[in-house]
Amino acid sequence: MRDYCEIWQAMKALTANRGTDSSDEIWLLQHFPVYTQGIAGKPEHLLYKNHIPVVNTDRGGQVTYHGPGQLIIYTLLDFRRLGLTVRELVTRLEKSVIDLLAAYSIEAESKPKAPGVYVNGAKIASLGLKIKNGFCYHGIALNINMDMEPFAAINPCGYKGLQMTQLVDLGVPDDIDVISHKIAEKLIIGLSE
DSSP states (O other): OBOHHHHHHHHHHHHHTOOTTOOOEEEEEOBOSEEEEOTTOOGGGBOSOOSSOEEEOSSSSSEEEEOTTEEEEEEEEEHHHHTOOHHHHHHHHHHHHHHHHHHTTOOOBOOTTSOSEEETTEEEEEEEEEEETTEEEEEEEEESSOOOGGGGGBOGGGOTTOOBOOGGGGTOOOOHHHHHHHHHHHHHHHHHO
16 A cells, blocks of 8 residues: 555656666556546546545546555556557557456446546546656556445546446456456556557
């Protein structure tokens, strides 16, 4: 379990000190409860105040919730070296989650105008990135086995009434450690294609 601001500062520092020969990294972790508001975030998407802190961050997107039982997948990548457009990178990240869910016989999809991954219309993974000087950081939040109540205090990702879901509610028995290894494999394959 890691503090959001501590990890965010570490991502920014790593990105600021990268060169063209720096290795790409994938960080897998969980955060203490926190709401994060993207650079385009609108305060009206925070429906009411509770005990969970709100951090205005530098990733794209609106407000989301992070907490125990949610796998955070930070992708610290050399965007230029990958030779992808932003849309292609988003698609590959989403596809990695979709492929992971398919291995559990769960049919999932992405939506071009609403980044993330959805199962039967409910969002299971949120996605937000920052690209600076040709390098990418932030990433994906995959709901595995968490308290979903804090999502009620926000319009997740800026969508009023958006339902959220998680792997445990879809019958996936694996814990966060097992899923961490599986999604890392999917990401490595997806980013190298």
